[in-house]
Amino acid sequence: MGSGLVARRGLTLMELVVALAVGGAAIAAGAAALGGLVDRQDTIDAQLARLDGAVQFRRALSAWATATQLDPRAGGVEFRGVDAARSGRADDSLTFRSVATDLGAERATEVSLHIARDSGSQIVIATRPWGSAEPAAVLLRAPAAALDIQYLLREGELVTWIDSWTSGTVLPAAIRVRIEGNPADAHPLLAYPLIIRLAP
DSSP, X not given: OOOOOOOOOSOXXXXXXXXXXXXXXXXXXXXXXHHHHHHHHHHHHHHHHHHHHXXXXXXXXXXXXXXXXXXXXXXXXXXXEEOHHHHTOSSOEEEEEEOOGGGTOSSOEEEEEEEEGGGSSEEEEEEEETTOOSOOEEEEEEEOSEEEEEEEEEETTEEEEESOEEESSOOOSEEEEEEEOOTTTSOGGGGSOEEEEOOO
């Protein structure tokens, strides 16, 4: 029985060091992969927030604009689309009277669409009760560099887009809104032209 072999129990120091090194490398690789997933999730969350903001903005503008209604008895201009080139302003703007009660308004509402340069170049939808002197409440904001609005004119056989529209008695057949955004901040969906048909 004297074979000279001694039965070992446990690991040698070298085996333990190798096992720890392999385990540490696996943990480090897993942590790096997990960190990459967390960073990617943050990026996806930011992109989804930008997309949601763009969708909300387009949806709200469409809802307010499709409920545009003129009241000839009220007198004055109830639909005012101002072209920047003609007015000497930096950007186009649009103000109209809407009766979109499903958006929380209890009566006719003045809706304004413009670029606010004082808050880092953002396109703004602001509202206030029609005929009120109170300051307009900002409903939605989105990053934007420029705003271009055109109005569809239909007169007999003539159908054309024009750059401005001011009236208290006649609405354009549609409006086309183009928002030029800063690609770093605005979702590309905002840059697609939004065509809104108005009630006759």
